[in-house]
Amino acid sequence: MLSIQFIRDHTDRVKSDLSRRNTTAPIDRILDLDDTRRRLLQDVEALRARRNAVSKEIGAAGKDAVARQAKIDEMRGVGDRIDVLDVDLKATESDLNRLLLEVPNIIDPSVPDGPDESANIVVETVGDLPKFDFVPKPHWELGPDLGALDFERGVKMSGSRFFVMRAGLARLHRALIQFFLNENIKAGFQEHYLPYMLTEASLFASGQLPKFRDNLYKDHEEDYFLIPTAEVAFVNLYRDEILPPGMLPLRYVAHTPCFRREKMAAGRDVRGIKRVHQFEKVEMFVYCEPDQSEREFQRLVTQARALIEMLGLTYRVLALCSGDIGFNSAKTVDLEVWSPGAGEWLEVSSGSNCLDFQAHRANIRYRPALDAGPRFPHLLNMSGLALPRMVVAIMENYQREDGTIAVPEVLRPYMGTDVIGHA
RNA sequence: GGAGAGGUGCUGGAGUGGUUGAACAGGCACGCCUGGAAAGCGUGUAGGGGUGCAAGCCUCUCGUGGGUUCAAAUCCCACCCUCUCCGCCA
Structure with a gap:
């Protein structure tokens, strides 16, 4: 706050x-x-x-x-x-x-003005839109045709916006998680395993509550909320602590599931697995001194872009406008990959510099020097990257005329194969 | 889930209802000493809030929230957490 x-x-x-x-x-x-x-x-x-x-x-x-x-x-x-x-x-x-607690963060002066997402600015587009000798299919056709994506049975056991992946797709999904984690670790982010259920106080600290209760799953017996993103856990990692001198910057990464009710989005993106209630994400998170946060932000963006580029996908960089920026954030960049089957840009990463907004809510401070008083650090987060959207992107971009899917070069060691065929 | 023990400062650990924000020890920082270091000696060492140009002054915080009292770390109640044993279990 x-x-x-x-x-x-x-x-x-x-x-x-x-x-x-x-x-x-x-x-x-x-x-x-x-x-x-x-x-x-x-x-x-x-x-x-x-x-x-x-x-x-x-x-x-x-x-x-x-x-x-x-x-x-x-x-x-x-x-x-x-x-x-x-x-x-x-x-x-x-x-x-x-x-x-209901006042949103300030806006960074560099953020473009605009009332809503229509005013977001495409800063850069990397790569050309892929050309196919055939009509590329959307993943919601490719997956079921391969017998590797099962909507009906997901819905049977859990209701709408749930699905099952099997065989090559399940493995691709897992390979991506490993790939992202390994690459982020190589880039200097320390891996964490985090709780997926947090107390109400923790959700207040990270800024999800009180305003976004409708998007959270809550246990009815006890004081637990399922995390909508690992960011929430990372913010709370050092809640009510004063970090000693020399600790910053902290560059962290974790793979966690994410749970979102998406009641607000009823009716949106109903086809496929773009918008679901349960998904996996690899999340980068940084604690740093205020004068370093812009540099750290650029570092996050660079890292997330590198992941997309290693997978050979076409993407664009969006600077979110002032009207579309999240409650906690002062500045947000989204990365969207081209999804040729569905014919749309797919958000696979969102990165935010929250300045000291979350640090205030969570009462996180650091001591710049032994004899100095405590100050509030800046907290930043960025997906690196989001599943299963990256599965979607790879399916649609690497599909072949026979409906099978080529495995991107960098994932082959993780997959043990160069093609995802019929299950 | 049951039984018991316990939660005090950076750490360990005292604390009879009244100059206790907190003895004592350790750690750490600075200074003296030293060729340098160790030892030794000395000084300092929480955070929030209010007020003030500042120095400072005031106030709150001994797990959390209530209560008793002129006065609570100290007495009472509730809750949370930790540890030990038992039960259950991936």
């Missing part, structure tokens, strides 16, 4: 970024509550200071019972007055906090 301090000091900036986002937040109300809070706080603390002072005198009075009793009588009412003011103060703080 944005600190109340920041909102107080940069009110105009915060408001103009909100309008760039094409959204609103009760900034004036927040400033108002903050005034009230500080006024109450000063009153309460003055009373507390007095009570503390007199209490010490009572303790020091020793055997002088008369003086002692006089002071006790004097203080008797003070405690009650403190309690009364404190109730007000607590209520004000809780109102303030609730509103603060």
Whole structure:
């Protein structure tokens, strides 16, 4: 979140970024509550200071019972007055906090203006659209034709937006995960195995809650949410900690499943496995000092692009506009690969620089030097890359006229074959 | 899930309801000493919030949240977590 301090000091900036986002937040109300809070706080603390002072005198009075009793009588009412003011103060703080949690991040000045995704800017397109001697099929035809993608049975056991992969496709899926992990490790990202279920407090810390509850799966018996992305776990890794000097930057990677309700997206992308409730993703995550975050961001983008390029796919780089940027993010780049069967660009990676927004929510700090006070680090994330969309991309790009699928060169060691045939 | 024990500062570990934000020890930082180091000696060593140009002052925090009291690390209640034993189990 944005600190109340920041909102107080940069009110105009915060408001103009909100309008760039094409959204609103009760900034004036927040400033108002903050005034009230500080006024109450000063009153309460003055009373507390007095009570503390007199209490010490009572303790020091020793055997002088008369003086002692006089002071006790004097203080008797003070405690009650403190309690009364404190109730007000607590209520004000809780109102303030609730509103603060709903204010989105500021927007980086480099982000293009625009109301929604239609205004995103294609920064760069790499590679040419592939040409086929035949009419390329979409993956929702290729997969079932190979007997390797089964929608009906997925739906039978779990409902819509679930599917089963088998044989060559299942193996391709697993090979991609291994490939991504290995390449990211080579690039200096440390592998992690993370919990897939997190507490409500953790989802608040990462910014999923309170606003995006509708997109999360929750256990009804206990306080557990299924992660919608590994980012959520990575943010919470150092929640409520102060990292010692010399630890940053931290460059992490993990493969996790992701669970999304996608209620908002009902009716969208119903065909195929582009938008599903359960998918795998390899996620990169960085903790760094503020003056390094732009450099780290570029590093993430470069790494994710390298993965796509190694697989020989055509892709484009999108700079998300101010109206399409996520709640936590100050700046986001998406990578989309061309999907010749479906005839569309497919988002396989999204990278965000969240600045210190999540660090504030999660109360993560670092110490720049042994004798320095704690500061908030910047947190960044980027997919590297998302499944099963990359399976889709490879299927559609590497399909052959007979319906089989060639295995990209770099994946052959992982697959032990150069073609995915009929299961 | 059952029974028991316990949660205090960077760490270990004290703490009788009243100058305890917290003894003592260790660690770490700085200084002295030394050719250099060790040892030794000295000093310092939490975070949040409020206020102030600043120095500073005030306040909160001893797992979390309530309660009792003029006053709570200390007493009471609830919850969370950790450890040991038992049960169950991939």
